[in-house]
Amino acid sequence: MGVKVTKRYGGAFKDRLFLPAIFEGVRVTLKHLYGNLTDINAVSTLRYPEEQPTDISNRWRGLHRLTHRADDTIACVACFMCATACPSKCIFIEATEREDGNDEKMPESFFIDTLECVFCGYCVEACPCDAIRMDTGIFTLTGNKREDFVMNKEQLLSHKGAFGEETSCARD
Amino acid sequence: MSTSVILVAFGSFLLGTLLALLTIPVLVWLERRIAGLVQDRLGPNRTNIFGFRLGGVVQSFADVVKLLLKEEYYPSHIKNGRWLFMMAPIITFVAALLAFMVIPFADTITIDGETLRVQALPIDFGVFWYMAMSGIGVIGVIFGGWLSHNKYSLLGAARAGSMVISYELPLGLSVLSFIITYNTIDFNAMVHWQSQTFFGFIPAWGLFIQPLASVILIVALFAETNRNPFTVAEGESEIVAGFMTEYTAMKFAMFFMAEYVAMNTASAVIITMVFGGYQLPWVSTEMLHTHFNVFAFSLMCISPFVVAVLIMWMRKNNRVRPSVSNDDGRNFETKVLTIVMIGFLVVIEFILGYLVFFADDPFANSLAVTLFQIVVFVLKLMVFNIFFILIRWTVPRFRYDQVQYLGWYYLLPLSLLNIFITAVIVVGVS
Numbered sequence: 001m002g003v004k005v006t007k008r009y010g011g012a013f014k015d016r017l018f019l020p021a022i023f024e025g026v027r028v029t030l031k032h033l034y035g036n037l038t039d040i041n042a043v044s045t046l047r048y049p050e051e052q053p054t055d056i057s058n059r060w061r062g063l064h065r066l067t068h069r070a071d072d073t074i075a076c077v078a079c080f081m082c083a084t085a086c087p088s089k090c091i092f093i094e095a096t097e098r099e100d101g102n103d104e105k106m107p108e109s110f111f112i113d114t115l116e117c118v119f120c121g122y123c124v125e126a127c128p129c130d131a132i133r134m135d136t137g138i139f140t141l142t143g144n145k146r147e148d149f150v151m152n153k154e155q156l157l158s159h160k161g162a163f164g165e166e167t168s169c170a171r172d
Numbered sequence: 173m174s175t176s177v178i179l180v181a182f183g184s185f186l187l188g189t190l191l192a193l194l195t196i197p198v199l200v201w202l203e204r205r206i207a208g209l210v211q212d213r214l215g216p217n218r219t220n221i222f223g224f225r226l227g228g229v230v231q232s233f234a235d236v237v238k239l240l241l242k243e244e245y246y247p248s249h250i251k252n253g254r255w256l257f258m259m260a261p262i263i264t265f266v267a268a269l270l271a272f273m274v275i276p277f278a279d280t281i282t283i284d285g286e287t288l289r290v291q292a293l294p295i296d297f298g299v300f301w302y303m304a305m306s307g308i309g310v311i312g313v314i315f316g317g318w319l320s321h322n323k324y325s326l327l328g329a330a331r332a333g334s335m336v337i338s339y340e341l342p343l344g345l346s347v348l349s350f351i352i353t354y355n356t357i358d359f360n361a362m363v364h365w366q367s368q369t370f371f372g373f374i375p376a377w378g379l380f381i382q383p384l385a386s387v388i389l390i391v392a393l394f395a396e397t398n399r400n401p402f403t404v405a406e407g408e409s410e411i412v413a414g415f416m417t418e419y420t421a422m423k424f425a426m427f428f429m430a431e432y433v434a435m436n437t438a439s440a441v442i443i444t445m446v447f448g449g450y451q452l453p454w455v456s457t458e459m460l461h462t463h464f465n466v467f468a469f470s471l472m473c474i475s476p477f478v479v480a481v482l483i484m485w486m487r488k489n490n491r492v493r494p495s496v497s498n499d500d501g502r503n504f505e506t507k508v509l510t511i512v513m514i515g516f517l518v519v520i521e522f523i524l525g526y527l528v529f530f531a532d533d534p535f536a537n538s539l540a541v542t543l544f545q546i547v548v549f550v551l552k553l554m555v556f557n558i559f560f561i562l563i564r565w566t567v568p569r570f571r572y573d574q575v576q577y578l579g580w581y582y583l584l585p586l587s588l589l590n591i592f593i594t595a596v597i598v599v600g601v602s
Contacts, residue, residue, distance in 0.1 A: 019387070022563070022566070025566040025567060026562060026566050028566075029210045029562055029565055030562065032209065032211070033206060033209050033210050036209040036212065037209055039489070040489040041489075041492075041493050041494075043212055043213065043214055044212070045213060045214045047492055047493065047496065050492050050496045051492070051493065051495075051496050
């Protein structure tokens with residue numbers, strides 16, 4: 001294996017003067033400075049919160065919601081698939097008997113601790129009834145105390161999907 | 173000593189102090205905004221008082237409040253010399269502040285036959301004062317680094333020491349060739365000398381008379397202010413914050429502010445020695461005095477255009493994107509600032525018009541000329557500060573042995589050569 005000789009730069013007189021290279025660099029930075037100074041909106045920074053992101057796709061995992069059936073009852077049948085799949089163990093379900101005649105079971109209470117949640121989307125994949133989804137497009141959740149971040153059943157049902165498809169596809 | 177002497181002395185002192193201290197928050201803000209704009213970001217622009225953002229300059233004042241409210245913390249391992257540990261940032265800051273005080277902001281004004289300097293310290297050996305005071309600044313850095321009893325700090329201090337021996341000699345020698353050329357050690361006389369022209373049309377600025385010494389002076393002053401490309405005394409990636417590692421709250425802020433005061437001072441020295449000081453090219457103070465009416469009238473004609481450009485720029489840029497409806501009161505700010513600017517313009521036009529058409533008072537005229545020169549000085553100062561900032565965000569850093577190499581193998585022989593050539597030419601001409 002032969003010796004590979006790499007050509008080194010910087011030995012020429014012009015390079016050792018430093019000043020031509022510095023002038024060239026200043027020219028580049030000055031061009032950016034002048035361009036952005038004369039038209040500040042050319043800077044592509046998102047001016048959050050006045051500007052909201054527009055690039056949230058329907059695959060993006062936002063805050064969870066519980067879907068409804070066509071007759072506006074809850075789609076969830078309290079099968080505990082999501083709670084079992086959840087890697088951070090943040091879904092807490094209590095099942096009860098269902099009175100509306102659609103199915104046998106429904107959740108009495110359904111809590112998601114969003115401080116524990118890692119937004120992996122396993123619950124959505126595990127659900128056999130398409131009852132839990134993460135398509136709300138909500139990326140901010142604020143609260144004054146820790147309890148505010150534990151979503152209950154009513155809150156989860158009240159979230160709207162951001163991309164149409166209001167009702168559950170699996171159970172109608 | 174008459175009242176006017178005291179007034180002028182007090183006014184110049186106040187001006188010097190304000191120029192040195194009030195530019196710190198502005199420079200910190202400028203640094204952050206320009207860094208942002210150079211890198212296609214925005215920089216801090218959100219902080220406001222009652223909706224007035226002023227481009228975000230309020231951020232610096234908020235930072236000052238934050239630093240004032242921080243915990244005063246002394247590392248417990250500093251047993252001896254704690255007073256010197258506390259003194260170190262003060263030494264650096266005061267040295268940088270004092271060095272600024274000999275810069276002339278305008279030409280001398282004559283009141284009742286007395287010639288008064290518009291300098292915070294009215295002395296005629298300004299160059300020596302500057303060299304003495306700016307050399308002290310590094311002592312604070314070395315004390316701070318040494319007394320921190322911290323290896324990072326000690327390395328930072330050692331590097332600061334190595335910096336001194338690499339740039340002080342070229343700096344002194346390049347200043348020496350300026351002294352030989354201008355035949356004076358008085359900053360004001362240097363500016364006077366530069367108001368001539370040679371070959372009939374080129375202004376006799378140090379840049380054109382002494383190009384080599386100018387470059388060496390600018391490079392050495394970059395090193396003296398500890399700014400990029402010569403930030404060897406502190407380096408985030410290798411020695412944490414260098415000499416500042418153990419400093420907190422206002423003690424840290426002192427070091428931080430000293431850097432900006434030193435940068436301001438270096439800009440002032442560069443424009444005074446190299447770029448004609450407070451004077452516009454081709455326009456000397458005598459010319460302004462003799463043709464005052466022409467000068468004031470042209471100023472009256474130019475200033476509306478300047479203000480119009482400023483207002484148009486503000487209306488274009490002080491708003492959110494057109495696609496966004498919520499503008500957060502920025503239109504209101506633009507409106508108020510437009511009214512304030514037009515008000516200032518009207519006042520200035522009125523005063524100048526009065527001086528041109530009605531009054532024939534040489535004292536008022538000379539006062540107006542002095543104010544004009546102060547404005548020119550501040551504008552030049554800001555332009556050079558922006559140049560300092562731009563260089564910081566353009567050029568990568570030198571290693572500290574490379575700085576020594578540059579200082580001893582390039583700058584020192586070149587400045588010696590330059591002194592030789594200068595001396596030969598000066599003797600030959602005279």
